[in-house]
Amino acid sequence: MMLSKKTKYVLLAGLVLGLAVIYVPLVVVLLNSVNSDTTFGWPPSGFTLEWWGRAAQNEGVLRALVTSLEAGLAATAIALVLGMMAAFALQRYRFFGKDSVSLLIILPIALPGIVTGIALNNAFRTILGVDLGLFTAIVAHATFCIVVVFNNVVARLRRMGGNLEEASMDLGADGITTFRLVTFPMLRSALLAGGLLAFALSFDEIIVTTFTLGAGMQTLPIWILDNLFRPNQAPVVNVVAAVLIVVSTVPVYLAQRLSGDTASGGRL
């Protein structure tokens, strides 16, 4: 590059500053969860683990955690199956309407969450006559999680080509054996990465969940939203927020290490 040293350092400063701003709010939440001062002004006044203990005994939080886990695991399982099927269909075949199908897969996440949320809410309640509950939230989460599994598997399929599978068939293996012994092992880490991302997405989702989870039920983000404006709950809110940061960024970090190919496109 022919750019001057000065330009380079200015840009570097911009990058460092930008990254600092990206991380400061997360650090503030983590620090506040062990801040002994209940008003959480800055700077923190002392260290305590009391809020963590209190959160661990808070029944509402624990119930919300269980709901979050149930919804996340079930939605991830559905998304893995559907996302993998869609990825094989779109990557290995040419057919009429292919572009529309790939648009359809990203639509649930490309449209504003509130649109997806009320569309599903309306469909469940007024069209299908299903009462909102954990099941409806799982269906909604699976709908927008399909795309992350799909993207991971498509990227892997594109990279691996079809040679090894053809070789396997030439050597006399049938389709099922080839899938079991050749295709699936090569896809495994992509599926794991996609599954981790889908779980993280489901674990964090709030808008669609608000409209599709039954009354009286809470996931962790919904618990936070419900308790955000109650001053006496602030310490526990801080702990739950800190847990959410850790629980959702660790799988994403792992997923990116697992599959070099998810690094390009945000949530899509």
Added chain:
Amino acid sequence: MSIAASVSGFLYRKPRLRLGMLLSAPLLWLGLAYLGALAALFVTAFWHTDTFTGQVVTEWSLDNFATLFRDEVYRTITVRTLGIAVAVTVIDAVIAFPMAFYMAKFASPRAQRVLVIAVMTPLWASYLVKAYSWRVMLSGNGLVGWLFGATPGYGLAATVITLSYLWLPYMILPIYAGLDRLPNSLVEASGDLGGRPWRTFRSVVLPLTFPAIVAGSIFTFSLTLGDYITVKIVGGANQMLGNVVYDNIGAANNLPFAATVATVPVVIMLVYLAAVRRTGALDNL
């Protein structure tokens, strides 16, 4: 020949059948359930609720749309939402460009991978937690006030700051990908021909990465248009389109009107997508 082998042999000879089986479940789920739900929502926008019973009346009318256009409140909120979306997009583009430029053009391949992960990972940290953390930081005795001696407090400025923060990675990543594809030789050629850095930026780099910036703006725009939680947390008394939708489906129990208002961000997004199609931005997503 075992059953499994004969089944797989049969399927191997019928690629269309295999395709059909692969597509059936995802298409049933997304095509029927999800598209069906969207279509139903759009239809609901033309109905209304009975003021006494609160039940949805399935009579076709354009009343909801008339209210939406005639009522000053909704016009103000639409304009405010659009203004916030534009401000967030511009701020994000200005902050993201230098960051992406350094990542793509100066960082070593190893550092690039680390930096992409560093930008991506917080993207997935809970939206709500990040918005909440800005509420803490912007509060009277929070970090911002402590650092700068003043805080914008809760209001439009806080909303723009928080949303810009939330969507920043969505802008960095497409611009980074676009700059990564921009050949260094073009920048060098401009330098050889006597172009100063600013001129090179304006005449070479910017035009070639414009589609990537537009790709990023699709996210910042769409996500802002649908938001209602951030403005509830840090926006003071201000409302956005999402709040109108939310309040109508919850407190007012007027699903048809909520559906009508929800068409506004969708229409704005469709117009925006149609407008930017020619820039090639959609291939940069």
